[in-house]
Amino acid sequence: MIGVDLIKTSRMNRLIERFGEKALLRFLSHEEIKLIKNYKTAAGFWATKEAVSKALGVGIGKECSFEDIVISKTTKGAPKIQLSQRLMDNFNITDTSVSITHDGEYAIAVVAIQKSN
Structure with a gap:
C-alpha cells in the first residue's frame, strides 16, 4: 500500500507562528x-503522518491517530517510521518505508506499507 501527502510549508509556518509548540504537540x-x-x-x-493514514486507507481518526505513527x-x-x-x-503490517522531500514552498511524503496476506 502506498500513501502520498503534499503540504504547502507556509501553512505550517503560519500554524507555528500562531500557536508555537502547542501546534506541533497536536501531531508530534x-x-x-x-x-x-x-x-x-x-x-x-x-505529510508523513497523513501519508501513512492514506496508505492504510483510513485517514487520521479513530482507526489511525497521529500518536500511532512515530517518526x-x-x-x-x-527518516523512518514506527507504527503502534x-x-x-x-x-x-510487516514493513514500512518513507521518503520526505521539500521543494520550494512544498513538502511531500511518500509512505509504502507491506502487509502479510
Whole structure:
C-alpha cells in the first residue's frame, strides 16, 4: 500500500507562528519535536503522518491517530517510521518505508506499507 501527502510549508509556518509548540504537540511527540529544524521539517512530518493514514486507507481518526505513527531518523539522517502495535496487528503490517522531500514552498511524503496476506 502506498500513501502520498503534499503540504504547502507556509501553512505550517503560519500554524507555528500562531500557536508555537502547542501546534506541533497536536501531531508530534516531544521526541519528534526535538528533530524539527524549522517549519519545513515540521511540514514534512505532517505529510508523513497523513501519508501513512492514506496508505492504510483510513485517514487520521479513530482507526489511525497521529500518536500511532512515530517518526525518527537513522544515524545517517534519513527518516523512518514506527507504527503502534495496534496498527501493526489491525492491518497485518510487516514493513514500512518513507521518503520526505521539500521543494520550494512544498513538502511531500511518500509512505509504502507491506502487509502479510
